[in-house]
Amino acid sequence: MKFRSVTFDLDGTLLDTVGDLTEACRRMLAELELPTRSETEIRSFVGQGMLVLVQRCLNRGSPPDEALTARAVAAFKTHYAAVNGENTQFFPGVREGLDAWYATGLPLAIVTNKPEAFTLPLLEKTGLARYFRSVVGGDTTPQRKPHPAPLLHACAALGVDPADNLHIGDSRHDIETARNAGCTVYCVPYGYNEGEAVRAEDCDALVADLTVALRLAHSA
Known part of the structure; x- marks a missing residue:
């Protein structure tokens, strides 16, 4: 990969x-x-x-x-x-997809616009914290997505060049963030897009779920 x-x-x-x-x-x-x-x-x-x-x-x-x-x-x-976390649900395929990504041994990180004070407890409550070496919240850096700073901060924390990082998101803000940071970006079609459906031609790939993203990444 x-x-x-x-x-x-x-x-x-x-x-x-x-x-x-x-x-x-x-x-x-x-x-x-x-x-x-x-x-x-x-x-x-x-x-x-x-x-x-x-x-x-x-x-x-x-x-x-x-x-x-x-x-x-x-x-x-x-x-x-x-x-926070009381009514939160996993999107289909997320648990299996994260297990598969984690098994690759690649370092994983969260880059979200949710403030750290809510992000960190939510990751703990849902059992997701163990997957991620770095968590970048909406207030971790002075700017938030779509500014590249949060994604660049995550890449630095993981010790990788942004050009070697894959970002997976659900909206044009994730696409813009990845483009601004110099990362490849895959998008899922089911998330929060503020009424603007993500199009395959706007990102590097539109994937049904995280497992499909992994299969595609192996062939990229």
Whole structure:
């Protein structure tokens, strides 16, 4: 295999976390005495980190002001910490796929826009922490995806050149991040894409699941 490491997006690629995010947003909006949001809406809001998720929940035709945003972020952090992992589900093929990737001996890492304070406990709760030598959250570096900094940070932590890394994600942000960092990028079709379906021609490969990604990587 030409790849020397693999980095994975988390929400939408490995784990379906919308149940927890929806409940946290419901509690946040109730605390602020604002109308709730549906799970379908929350699913479309996910992808660019906690702050953008909160802002999208608050936006009812005009962007929320800074004071309301600050209150909402604080409330969301409290409520999400309380429910993080309670309703999270594995996407099909993730457990088997991670086992197969881990068996290759390649160093693996997470690169997500979810803050570290939520990412690390979630990985522990779901039993995924053991697979990864490095975890890069949305606040690990000054910039978040699609800026290349998080992916470059992960590659440095794994001791590999970005050109030798494969990134696997679920959205255009993962594609842009990988392109900006100089990595090969495969995408899964089932995740959170903010209403923009990932197209095969936009990435190096569109793969049904992680096991298919491994088979393809062997032949790349």
